[in-house]
Amino acid sequence: MTERTPGPGGADVDPLRTVGSFDRLLRLLRRLTTPDGLSLTAASTLYLLDEAGAQRISDLAVAEGVTQPGMTQLISRLERDGLAHRRGDPTDRRVVAVEITDAGRELVAHRRRARADRLADLLADVTAEERAAIVTTLGVLDRLAGPPRAPVDSGSPGNHHTSAGHGPTAGGNPSVTPGSGTR
Amino acid sequence: MTERTPGPGGADVDPLRTVGSFDRLLRLLRRLTTPDGLSLTAASTLYLLDEAGAQRISDLAVAEGVTQPGMTQLISRLERDGLAHRRGDPTDRRVVAVEITDAGRELVAHRRRARADRLADLLADVTAEERAAIVTTLGVLDRLAGPPRAPVDSGSPGNHHTSAGHGPTAGGNPSVTPGSGTR
DNA sequence: ACACTTCTATAAGCATGTGATGTAAAACGG
DNA sequence: CCGTTTTACATCACATGCTTATAGAAGTGT
Numbered sequence: 001m002t003e004r005t006p007g008p009g010g011a012d013v014d015p016l017r018t019v020g021s022f023d024r025l026l027r028l029l030r031r032l033t034t035p036d037g038l039s040l041t042a043a044s045t046l047y048l049l050d051e052a053g054a055q056r057i058s059d060l061a062v063a064e065g066v067t068q069p070g071m072t073q074l075i076s077r078l079e080r081d082g083l084a085h086r087r088g089d090p091t092d093r094r095v096v097a098v099e100i101t102d103a104g105r106e107l108v109a110h111r112r113r114a115r116a117d118r119l120a121d122l123l124a125d126v127t128a129e130e131r132a133a134i135v136t137t138l139g140v141l142d143r144l145a146g147p148p149r150a151p152v153d154s155g156s157p158g159n160h161h162t163s164a165g166h167g168p169t170a171g172g173n174p175s176v177t178p179g180s181g182t183r
Numbered sequence: 184m185t186e187r188t189p190g191p192g193g194a195d196v197d198p199l200r201t202v203g204s205f206d207r208l209l210r211l212l213r214r215l216t217t218p219d220g221l222s223l224t225a226a227s228t229l230y231l232l233d234e235a236g237a238q239r240i241s242d243l244a245v246a247e248g249v250t251q252p253g254m255t256q257l258i259s260r261l262e263r264d265g266l267a268h269r270r271g272d273p274t275d276r277r278v279v280a281v282e283i284t285d286a287g288r289e290l291v292a293h294r295r296r297a298r299a300d301r302l303a304d305l306l307a308d309v310t311a312e313e314r315a316a317i318v319t320t321l322g323v324l325d326r327l328a329g330p331p332r333a334p335v336d337s338g339s340p341g342n343h344h345t346s347a348g349h350g351p352t353a354g355g356n357p358s359v360t361p362g363s364g365t366r
Numbered sequence: 367a368c369a370c371t372t373c374t375a376t377a378a379g380c381a382t383g384t385g386a387t388g389t390a391a392a393a394c395g396g
Numbered sequence: 397c398c399g400t401t402t403t404a405c406a407t408c409a410c411a412t413g414c415t416t417a418t419a420g421a422a423g424t425g426t
Binding site: 239240241251252254255256259275277278279 | 373
Binding site: 378385 | 418
């Protein structure tokens with residue numbers, strides 16, 4: 001409420017100021033990582049398994065943006081901890097379907113609750129108006145984070161990537177196949 | 184707990200839905216990590232050095248939420264890469280003042296620009312209304328992420344107007360002294 | 367002078383990621 | 397049907413970035 005943003009059509013987010021906030025956000029996020037001993041990737045993977053059901057390793061790797069060996073190892077760790085397990089696919093014996101276990105589901109649920117509580121706490125200090133703004137912002141984030149956003153060349157050339165060089169999204173496509181392709 | 188039903192007929196943030204968005208945000212963030220080879224902590228530390236000037240190692244450790252040895256090592260890496268350097272403090276020869284170098288400053292500036300550009304790109308797909316909402320949200324974040332600067336033990340009693348009772352800051356206080364871990 | 371504290375460094379270990387390779391199963395081509 | 401290629405996963409060697417435990421040097425108090 002302190003800052004009444006100018007009306008529609010006008011002024012904008014000041015990128016520099018925004019970047020500052022972004023830094024602080026990152027610092028904040030780094031802190032609330034894994035209250036329960038799961039890495040970000042591990043947690044995210046578990047969530048995915050919980051929501052979308054069994055998945056093959058390479059798909060998980062793509063979804064989480066890590067390499068296939070990385071995902072293999074992550075799954076091994078999850079399996080070791082009893083949160084997921086491998087199940088062979090009878091129709092194609094190369095693939096491994098990874099499933100979340102009951103323990104995993106429980107952990108996910110617990111985490112989710114804890115996080116919701118925490119958020120609720122934080123939101124207690126926030127006015128209704130601000131809350132509305134947050135809801136809107138989250139919607140935007142959903143939009144931006146949801147679809148992988150078609151890469152550069154597929155269509156309109158007007159899309160200039162400023163930081164083209166080594167895209168931050170460079171990791172964006174770690175390419176699941178390390179050895180076989182590039183080279 | 185924290186049955187935060189926002190009172191006066193305001194728009195409500197549904198914690199569960201919010202948590203979902205939060206997950207997606209995390210996934211997004213993990214991807215845009217370090218386009219230029221810096222870890223989150225390294226980047227954050229550099230920013231701090233850039234903004235606040237020379238700092239002693241233990242202060243940096245507290246500020247970044249890592250242990251003192253961790254910070255010592257991080258500084259060694261930054262030094263190795265020419266982004267920061269140690270400078271002895273003549274008045275107290277135990278301490279080491281860490282300073283950012285010109286190269287470090289340059290990198291920070293570059294990163295900041297790149298990030299601003301990227302943000303600008305993203306914001307291109309956002310309506311003015313949504314932008315306003317984002318600005319408001321960022322303000323909230325600043326408020327929430329900014330002050331909690333006074334963790335537990337340091338100094339003045341009665342200082343804790345922070346989230347004393349219910350420690351949502353769960354992992355939040357690694358504390359510079361190693362011995363105090365939960366576990 | 368001596369014990370105590372403070373600040374940094376070093377050592378050893380763990381978790382998590384990468385790239386290069388190995389290997390079995392499936393898909394293709396003749 | 398057999399050989400080659402592709403696909404899907406695993407394994408190995410290594411790098412990073414943390415952690416705890418501990419050492420050691422420099423201030424402080426008595």
